[in-house]
Amino acid sequence: MNKIVIGIFAHPDDESFGTGGSLALYKKQGIPTYVITATDGVLGGEDKNIVQVRKEELNKASKILQLSGHYELGFADGSLSNNMYQKVLSKLVAQVKEIVGSEPGEVTFITFDRTGITGHLDHIAMSMITTYLYQHLDKLVPSIAKAQLHYFCLSKEQRPKSDKTYFVYCPCGCDEDEIDISLDVSSVLDIKKRAILAHASQNPKAILASGDKLLATEHFIIYKDDK
Numbered sequence: 001m002n003k004i005v006i007g008i009f010a011h012p013d014d015e016s017f018g019t020g021g022s023l024a025l026y027k028k029q030g031i032p033t034y035v036i037t038a039t040d041g042v043l044g045g046e047d048k049n050i051v052q053v054r055k056e057e058l059n060k061a062s063k064i065l066q067l068s069g070h071y072e073l074g075f076a077d078g079s080l081s082n083n084m085y086q087k088v089l090s091k092l093v094a095q096v097k098e099i100v101g102s103e104p105g106e107v108t109f110i111t112f113d114r115t116g117i118t119g120h121l122d123h124i125a126m127s128m129i130t131t132y133l134y135q136h137l138d139k140l141v142p143s144i145a146k147a148q149l150h151y152f153c154l155s156k157e158q159r160p161k162s163d164k165t166y167f168v169y170c171p172c173g174c175d176e177d178e179i180d181i182s183l184d185v186s187s188v189l190d191i192k193k194r195a196i197l198a199h200a201s202q203n204p205k206a207i208l209a210s211g212d213k214l215l216a217t218e219h220f221i222i223y224k225d226d227k
């Protein structure tokens, strides 16, 4: 059965800052990897061409990560509120269908954990919308034969405390017993770091400042049906 990985994120940079190592590692294992980015990142800087700048940065990062494809849904940064939920879902479904084609296969979806990692509401929205998609996959994308949903999260080691310097409530990392998968991405750390640096307008050095040790492991929670 064909296996693919589809990362579903909110902003250009989320794919590299968070899960760049995992995407590069899956690719190295011969699994095609795709990224869907919901918003244009327009709030990510003062430059009047910021949308174009971020589009180019995402293109560059996608090449570095050797993604099989990356797609933008084109929503405005910061706009993913309740009344946009169904619009985002329908564009997301269309995009996933296009990626999957008619070949029945096995898909691993990756998105943010339900706290959105940083508490950013666009992140939380994409986590929820991806969860909805996953729960209704048999009706929304019936060609997918088998799927998993992996929520990217941080560990307590990576973020021991709530980050009170961030502009919204930014929770601490997960306890060890909450984490299902810890991927060692040290073999592709150079690729991950180059992909992070490709997002030059988004202060990538602040991400790299957390150090190789913490960047070299990426943690995930596997979706389990709600009780």
Ligand SMILES: [Zn+2]
Binding pocket: 010, 011, 014, 120, 123
């Ligand atoms: Zn983001």
